[in-house]
Amino acid sequence: MTFSATTILILALVAATIAVVGAWAYGTANRLDRLHVRSDLSWQALDAALARRAVVVRAIASALSTASVDGKRLSVLADQAERADRAHRENAENALSGALTALDTHLMRPQLIAELADAEARVLIARRFHNDAVRDTLALRTRRPVRWLHLGGTAALPTYFEIAERTEPSGLQLDEVRTSARVVMLDDRGRVLLVRGRDPDKPDTSFWFTIGGGVESGETLRAAAVREIHEETGLTVEPDSLRGPLWRRVAIFPFAGELIRSEELFFTVRTDEFAPHRGGFTELEQRTIIEYRWCTAAEIRVIQNGGEAVYPQDLPDLLDEANLALVRLEDPEVRAIR
Structure with a gap:
């Protein structure tokens, strides 16, 4: 049995269509x-x-x-x-x-x-x-x-959740609303650089956080992240070496007698281990910052179990995600964290 060229062409087109679909x-x-x-x-x-x-x-x-x-x-x-x-x-x-x-x-x-x-x-x-x-x-x-084609299978359709939004509770007076660029700085061992600080009004209580700070007027998030790295550690990094933002965190907290609402967006960057210095700190930051420390996820959990807060709160569980973001080709999808 032989096939004509037309038949073969039609069969090839059908096969190609089936393959594409x-x-x-x-x-x-x-x-x-x-x-x-x-x-x-x-x-x-x-x-x-x-x-x-x-x-x-x-x-x-x-x-x-x-x-x-x-x-x-x-x-x-x-x-x-x-x-x-x-x-x-x-x-x-x-x-x-x-x-x-x-x-x-x-x-x-x-x-x-x-x-x-x-x-x-x-x-x-x-x-x-x-x-x-x-x-x-x-x-x-x-x-x-x-x-x-029933590609969704039997999974139920997700539904929206609609509740009234209030950006702040009734009667709350915020002293400052700001957007911050924060950076998860990782060394070649996967450890993150943390800063230990305290509220000048509450010097007996300390807490830990990542490098970063408020975005200045006319400044992009990435530019703010690069500036904050240099001011807080002395290290200069290229903007393109930052990946992200990966995460978004909204926090309202009292600090130095003011109530602040901060929307924080997190980048990540890989660097060799180095000894940071505080040459770019303001007078307030000089009174606020106590020490730097490179920490593994296990070491962060030890700090938390010892009673000191670490921000973001889920940082030990987020380090693997930050490390993966540095090697993946696609841009990360920003998601909310605590």
Whole structure:
């Protein structure tokens, strides 16, 4: 049996079409799987942020005294929000947000105000990251070819989480709102350079953090990161050697008598081990900084278990991700961290 040239050409075109469609379907199915994983992880992060807010609200309720009307109501609403199932979670969280809006923060201690502001900032950024993940997943899942070929499998469609956003609690007066560029500086052994510091108003309490600081007017994030590295360590790095930003963290905290809201974006860079110096520090930074230390993930956990805070809080678990970002070709996707 022989085939004509036309038949062979048609069969080749059909085979090529099947191969192309198969490759596209395989790639799309894998991408969908990654998007679903991202949606699931973003929901877990949002759920954790909401749970933390509930814990802070119960502390506020206790400080107001559960015998007071405000204290009782806040405690009940926090419990309801934390125990609500997914279908009723939005309504429960919105009820709690409404109660917080009406709360007179002048009756609260400054530390509790800062804790509440930080908790709400984490909810804000976690919700936005979750809804971004849901949007990207739905955009691909709802395409006709994807639906026709059932590439999404039996996975349930992710859903948006809509609650009222408040950038800061009612009555909260922030002294400074800033964007910061921070850098996870890693040596050839995978250790990160940390700085130990303290609040000049609370010299007995120290904490650890990565290199970095506020972005100046007209300055890009990357340029700010390079400048901060030089000012805080004396090392000069090329802007292109930085990878990122990898992570985004929003924190509200008291420092030197002021309440600051900082949106921090993290880069990473590889360098040889070196001895930093503080030649570029301001007078305030000179009083704030105690020491530098190159740390492994295990050593950071020892510091945390000893009672000193390390920022970001999950840094020991993030070091592998930062190391991988330095060797991967594709740009990292910015995600929220604590």
